Amino acid sequence: MILCFPDLDTLRLAVTSAAVPPEVTATAADVVLADDGRVFIDTSAKLPKKAAGELAKLSVTQSKSLPGKPQRVSCWIQVVPAQKNPAPPQPTPQQAVLFELPSAKDLPGMVAEMLRLGNDRQSFRWVASAADAADRRVLLRVIGPPYYTLLRAIDAITAGKGEPVRAYTEQAPRVWVELGYSHPFADRVAPPADQMLLVRHPREWAFLPEQPYQDVYDILKFDLPSPPVGWRAIDQQSKLAVPLSLVPGNAADTPELWVLRGDALDRLDEFVRESDDRTTQRLRFAVADAPNTDGVVVLKVSGTRGSPPTVPLANATGYRPHPSLPHLFIPVGTRLHPQLRRDAVRQLLADDPDLVVWLHPTGGGKFVPESVPDSAFHPLEDWVDYVIESAHAPLKEWVEAVKFDFAHFVCGDDRQPKPKDPGKGSKPKGGDGDSRPLTQEKEAGKGGGRKAGPGEQPAAERFEAAAEPARKPNEWKVRREELQKRFLAVDGPLDHPDRVALWPQLAAANAGAGDLHEAALCWVNAVWEQSDVDAFRQWCRTEFPDTGGEISEAEFGKHLKQPDPPRGEVRRFAAAVCLLTTQPNPPRWFLAKLTDVQKLIEANEPKLPVRIAWLTASRLGAVSGADVLGLARMRDRLLQRLLERGLNPELDLPFFLRTAGLNDSERVRHVRDEAHALHKLVRAWAEAGAKGGTVPTQTEGNPTGTYADLLFAYGLAKLGETQAAAKLADAASVVFNRLPAESKPGIAGRLLYRAFRHRVDQAANGQPTTGRLPDQLYAELGEYDRKSQGVSNSPFGEAHYAVSRMLEQSHVLDLYERPDPYKKFTVDYEGELQKRLVNVSKITDPVRLANEIRNEYRAHARKADPKERGKPSGVTDDQFIILWYCLPLSARCGGEFAAEMIRLVPAALRQSYQKVADVPKKQGQLLERGLFLAGHFDHRDLVVSLMDAFGEVLAGAPADRKFELVNVVAGQSLRSLRKLGLHDQIDRLLQKLLVTVLGVGTLADLKAAHASRPDVWLKALASALSVAGGWLMFGLTDKATPILDAARAELFAPPGSKTLMQDNTRLAVAYATTVGQGDAEAGVKRLKDLFGKMPAGKITNGYTTAPYYSRSHLNVVEAVVLTLASDDFALGAAGRRWLEDDEFLVRRRIHRDMRAQLTEL
Amino acid sequence: MPKTSPDELSLAELQAEAEDVRKRINKLRTSLGRFFVNKQEIIDLMCVAAVAQEPLLLVGLPGTAKSDLVLKFKDALGLGEGDYFEYMLTRFTEPSEIIGAIDIRELREGKYLRRKEGKLPTARLVFLDEIFKSNSAILNILLTIINEKKFYQEGKPEPVPLRVMFAATNEIPEQGELAALKDRFVLKVMSRPVQDDHFTELIDAGLRGEAYKGLNQKPWAEGHASLDDLLKANRYLTFLFAARKTDTTGDEQNDRTRFFPDDVFREYQRLVKTLIREDKIFISDRKLVKLYKLLRVRAWLFSGGTVSRDDLRLLAYLGESIAEIDRLREKVPQLLGD
Incomplete structure (x- = not known):
């Protein structure tokens, strides 16, 4: 049978539509392709009737002959060309x-x-x-x-x-x-x-x-260019002799050890006479002899702090320490040749660490290793007596300032260092009246911890910088140190009158020492509570030394014209404005420029310390005829600044206060070093623990360790280790980019990486790390959701869940708009409302925002029931959600609206809700935020009502919910209350928490009470840790230690069958957070201990996000990172307390000034 | 009257002299190499570029003999000062420094003419050092001169005698505004430090060079070949490029079919396609044509005519950046199986 297809397309259709059965098309045939496009197929296969009908429909006809020479094909498909x-x-x-x-x-x-x-x-x-x-x-x-x-x-x-x-x-x-x-x-x-x-x-x-x-x-045959040669090993019998010698090295070596020979003691005597005591304090010395040699005196720098002192010793050989063997010293300007490994040098020259060895050069590169026991070294200052020449006439003030207050130096007659006489005492210390500088004596008599009486002018006002005209900068520094010590020694709050009296003196000392920023901070502290034209004048003298503090119109105009003045210039300008506005009759030219001045101050407000910004604004407000609106604008900006970032230690707090306690750089360095060490430990722990879990096959290869890296990158960036942070984040980027782009972990990982990277970059650039993530990320997340709709098991849908879950839980990533990770999986009761609230949060206009929030809240009120007339209608579930979501936003609308919202909180706390998830947690967050905002806007009455409501909620809640509530409220609330100066409320809160957690018993009683419910016991312990955090914050380490130890014991115990992974995680998080409230060193030690000893199965990868990351591990890692990066660790407890107290004083003045202005209206 | 300018010679005249010219240029090429350490590769390229009258870019760190190569090449050609112009360009170089200052006397007459004597518009061999450091005004002038061999005097184009152009740079910039100028240099060769592999020879040759300089001697100016020889070679090859012949079978043959064997031509195609695809080397259509010309010149100069696989190694100098230059230096020989 010969079939004629009109064209190839028809044949293709006949094959694909099965018009011709496959068994027919699979047979061999003869084919002719006619020039007109027709296709003739001569097949011997029998065509079913149905197929013939189908072909007829396709205009396929039968032909009697082939129109040309046929080509044989193995099947019909072959006719279709490639x-x-x-x-x-x-x-x-x-x-x-x-x-x-x-x-x-x-x-x-x-x-x-x-x-x-x-x-x-x-x-x-x-x-x-x-x-x-x-x-x-x-x-x-x-x-x-x-x-x-x-x-x-x-x-x-x-x-x-x-x-x-x-x-x-x-x-x-x-x-x-x-x-x-x-x-x-x-x-x-x-x-x-x-x-x-x-x-x-x-x-x-x-x-x-x-x-x-x-x-x-x-x-393949490969020809070698020549036949191979096999070498036979021969034992080397004798060792190779290599002469070790000294050859010229770095001529700029700084000596740290000196060896004097010959008349060594005479020269030492001469040296000590000429040296100041700071040099002698840093030196240790040993006198030694050896057979057939003269004795030697060896001087050595003690400690490693700072660069070694310059020791002008004639005819002494100077030595520097070997780079890796601190007890081996090599002549300066030389080096050992050849260079050997450390262990070879040690074995050859300095095997005994108790010996100080130096290589005495004997010429021609040769040397003799000489040594003396390290124990032979004694502090040089202990062997020197300074005596006062009693008949010496008192020196004039300025001469004294540059001379030592002692004159004679006496060595023993025997020319040997004499043992210290403990009964006699050695060098007189600073407290000794005889040796104290006269100025110190005078000033001690002036102020010296004495309170200023009510009618008395404070010491500050009597202090005239001009009265101390001739100090040299280093003398000012000495004086500044002395004043700082006195300041810190005062027992009382930061605004104690004795402290206030010291500010002007500190300002003058800082100005004298050339530290103008510090001086300015001290001046504004001095006038913070009471404006004083003299103080402003002196501040201006400091800022404008060339004109003696006088501000000319030309000078002022020059400042006013600067388009983008640097920080120091803005400060100088502010000083000038403060002085001009404080004068009884401000110059006319100044009054004419008030608008421009105000604009410049407002534009450059972020460059000024908060105090200076407010003082300047309030002075301007006073001069411009009670410009309440302008002042309110500045208040809102500064309060927003405090709300978002708090005071900036570097900008707002004097150096000595932020470094009070431990040395600042040492502490920060310690925390940074430990952060690196902890990172390795924590990463290994998280990575190992994240494997396995509920479904081990799913968790294999999840990048939890990399997420831990990103969290640490954030922490390191916060600590100023920007390069290390960038390196970690870059490495993480490589890991996420390696994940297949279309895989679920790949989709989620890439988005989360960008979110984390945003925070890391913000931290590295010193920007606030709060607020929304970039809109693009939220948009992409929404896109994932869109792509997954209607698609079962869509990788985008699951990645959306994993990302949202991370955003919901992570404090580093998102504190504001936590997307609901379950939205896709549940019929979300809050869905529509949530959407609207997210839109509300995007409104930037404060008035519109407030109205929208009000409208939403009212719209969801319960319908009035005529039967219940007169009774309060209560808070609906929707209203609770609105309040919880919008309370943080209310700060944007100013204090009045925030207060309006806070007033709704007590009622919201007292109720229970049927449809809202996580009620205790949300109630805790509501209370915590309410307390903060009430304090922030100076509404103490609201703080009290919130505390009362909290007490009622605690009293009525079952044990486990109670503990959960405490966990949320404690910690941050305590910190907020302290910043706001609400000390009495802190006591109340701590007391309430303690009673809530422990009742009237001890920890052991609590454990016994919950013996049958270890999960509740763990929650209780986590709550107790919150209380312990409060104690640590106030330095009550002794009270906190038993709770910390109990938690530690629980965490180190083998995993029990009755406790859930979630409980253990919560406890570990609370533990890590709590240790961060106390001393940095002890805290880091505890953290290291935790990750070294916590049993492997204690925390597992058990959440639904297991294939992407282990949420439980990352929760703990994040707590550790936030602890390391917190102000508590970087500033230390003392520095942090100063900062919080300072913030309270700043807020108090701002609110006071505002109230005064409003009253005048 | 004897014809003095190579531009006036006919094909027959050139053909008669071609082999001698080739030998002379090769003599210069190999002789000049003796005065440098490991720079023969660059001298070869300079000769090829000079015969093809295509500009050549020398890339390399300071002190890698870039300027010295050009100066000695100029001396070897026995070029007088009037035929040679060299200048180091900077961002602040003004057009007057390159093409001559405005003639004040003429300006008084209302004519805007430049005094071009001794400047680029009158030179036949030009060397521009740090070419990519120049500003946009200079770049525009250079582009016109290189492209069109023209120079504008009072708005009217004047032909320039420029035939050979060398340029040097320490770095190859990535800016788009320089892309046009960069593309004019089909060949870019890296002058590399030689101290690692030829330490002793470098010291010896350097000392010799210093001595020649001190004694004001130029032994490399041996007079093997002149600029006219280069011009003759160029004219001769240009005649060949244009020639059409009919072979014994009656098929018309052009330069490609005569001098570019099929297998080598296909190899050339494969190489170009591979470099474009795998190494993302940008080869514009213009460059491809010029490359053909350069291959032919190399083949003629090195072996008398037919292009061989060895000539294809010229493709190693197509890199547009230092990274590309380095990559092609390894890749092309690898593809060619050297």
Whole structure:
């Protein structure tokens, strides 16, 4: 039967639509392609009737003869030609390509070319033509062939006898189609089981037997350029003698050890006479002798603090320590040659660490190692007596300032250092009246811890910088130190009158020492509570020394015209404004410029310390005729600044206060060093723990360790280790980029990486790390949600969940708009409301924002029930959510609206809610935020009502909810209350928490009471830790230690069957947070201890996010990072307390001034 | 009257002299190499570029003999001061320093003419050091001169005699505004420090060079070839490029079919395609044509005519950045199987 198809498309349709049954199309046939496009197929297969009908519908007719010479095809599909691909062929590196070489002679060239280009993944087989035995071809199978070689086939380059090299790729199993082409029905072709098919363009098919390929190495022979030589080992009998010598080294070496020979003691005596006591304090010395030598005196720098002092000793040999052996000293300007490993040098020259060894040079590079026991060294200052020359006339004040207050130096007559006489005492200390500088004596008599009486002018006002005209800068520094000590020694709050009296003196000392920023801070502290024109004048003298503090119109105008003045210039300008506004009759030219002045101050407010900004604004407000609006604007800006960032230690707190206690740089360095050490420990812990979990196969390879890296990068950036942070974040980027782009962990990881990176960069740039993440990220997250809609098991949907869960839980990432991770999976009762609230949060106009929040709240009020008339309607579930969500936003709308919102909180706390999830947690957060805002806007009455409501909630709640509530409220609330100066409320809160947690018993009683419910006991312990945090914050370490120890014991105990992973995680988080409230060193020690000893199964990867990251581990890691990066650790307890007290004083004045202004209206 | 200018010679005249010219240029090429350490590769390229009259860019750190190569090349050609112009460009170089100052006398007459004598518009061999440091005004002038061999005097184009141009730079900038100028340099060759591999030779050659300088001697000016020889070679090859011949079978043959064997031509194609695809080397259409010309010049100079696989190594100098130059230096020989 001969079928005539109108064209190839009809044939294609007939095949694909099964109009012709597959068993028919699979048979061989004769085909003629007519010039007019018709296709004639002569088949011997029988066509079913139904098929004939179907073909008729497709206009397929029957023909009696073929219109030309037929071509035999193995099946009908062969008639359809292979089609040229639109894009050039791009085989992947792992794709196999089959080269058909027309001649065996072509094989060596092709193989050699590919070997040269680095590809040896080649195998081959011989193929002989059935028709022509002489036609022997080679099939060369190559994985990822070089493009250069591939071009031979792509460009159909003839090789050898003229027939082109062809290349094929496998389009369907055992169906290889010529490179650059594809066959539309390749997947329908089923070559016989033991055969493969080569499809050449257009319809040339060749079936070949499927045979194994031979590795190309089997036919390769590599000739070595020369035969190999085997070497025989010979034992070296004698050691090689290498002379060790001193050769010229770094001429700029600084000596740290000096050896005096000959008249050593005389020269030491001479040296001590000429040296100041700061040099002698840093030196230790030893006197020693050896057989056949004169005695030697060895001087050595003690400690490693700072650079070594300059010791002008004539004829003494100076030595520097060996870079890696501190007790071995090498002559300065020389080095050991050859350079040896540390252990070799130690073994050879300085094996005993108790000996101080120096290499005494004997000329020509030779040396003699000499040593003296380290115990032979004594502090030089202990062996020196300074005596006062009693008949010395008192010196004039300024002369005294540059001279020592002692005159004579006496060494023993025997010229040997004499042992210290403990009964006699050695060098007089600073407290001794005889040796104290006269100025000190005078000033001690002036102020010296004495309170200023009510009618008395405070000492500050009597202090005149001009009265101390002739101090040198270093003397000012000495004086500043003395004043700072006195300041810190005063027992009382920061605004204690004795302290206030010291501010002007500190300001003058700082100005004298050239530290103008510190001086300015001290001046504004001095006038903070009471403006004083003299103080302002003196501040101006400091800032404008050239004009003696006088501000000319020209000078002022110059400042006013600066487009972007630096921080120091803004401060000077503010000083000038303060002085001019405090004068009884401000100059007219100044009054004429008030608007410009105000604009400049407002524009540059972020560059000023808060105090200076407020003082300047309030003075300007006073002069401009009670510009309440301008002042309110500045108040709102400063309160917002305090709300978002608090006081900036570097900008707002004098250096000595922020470094009170431990040395600041040492503490920060310690915390930074420990952060690096902890990172390794914590990472290893998190990575190991994140494997396994509930479904081990899912958690294999999840990048929890990398997320831990990102958290630590954030912490390090906060600590100022920006380079280390960037390095960690960059490394994390590599890990996330390696995850397959379409995989769930890959999708989630890349987005989360960018979110974390945003925070790391913010921290590194010193920006606030709060607030919304970039909109783009939220938009992408929304896009994931959109892509997953209607698609089951969509990787985007699951990645959306993983990201949202992280955003919901992580304090580092998102504190504001926590997306609901379950939105996709639950019928969300809060869904629509949440959406609206998110939109509300985006409103920037304060008035509109307040109105929107009010409207939302009112719209969700309970419908009035006529029967319940007169009774309070209560807070609905929706209203609770609105309040919880919008209370933090209310700060943007100012104090009045915030107060309006806070007043709703007590009622919201007292109620229970049916549909709201996590009520205790949300109630705790509501209270915590309410307390903070009430204090922030100076509404003490609201603080009290909130505390009362909290007490009621605690009293009525069951034990486990009670503990959860405490966990949320404690900690931050205590900190907030302290910043606000609400000390009495802190006491109340701590007391309330203690009673709530422990009742009237002890920890042991509490544990016993919950013996049957270890999970409740763990919650209680976590709450107790919150209380302990409060104690630590106030330095009551003794009270906190038992609770910390109890928690530690629980965490180190083997995992129990009755406690859940979540409970353990919560306890570990509370523990890590609590230790951060206390001393940094002890805290870090405890953290190291925790990660070194906590049993492996205590915290597991059990949440639903397990394939992406272990949330439980990351919760703990985040707590550790936040602890390390907190002000508590970086500033130390004392510094932090000063900062909080200072913030309270700042707020108090701002609110007071504002109230006064409003009263005047 | 004997013809003095190579531009006036016919193909027959040039053909008669071609082999001698080739030998002379090769003599210069190999002789000049003796005065440098390991710079033969660059001298070869300078000769090829000079015959093809294509500009050549020498890239390299300061002190890698870039300027010295050009100066000695100029001396070796026996070029007088009037035919040679060299200048180190900076951001502050003004056009007058390159193309001559405005003639004040003419300006008084109302004519805006430059005094071009001794400047770039009158030179036949030009060397511009730090070419990419120049400003946009200079760049525009250079582009016109290189592209069109023209220079505008009072708004009217005047042909310039420039035939050979070398330029040097320490770095190859990435800025787009310089891309046009960069593309004019088909070949870019890196002059590398040689001290690592040729320490002793460097010291010896350096001392010799210092002595020659001190004694005011120029032994490299051996007079093997002149600039005219280069021009003759160029004219001769230009005649060949244009020639059409009919072979014994009646097929018309052009320069490619005569001097570029099929297998080498296909190799050339494969190389270009591979470099474009795998190494993302930018080869504009203009550059591809110029490259053909350069290959032919190299083939003629080195082996008398037919392009061989060895000539294809010229593709190693197509890099547009230092990274590309380094990569192609390894890649092209690898592809060619050297």
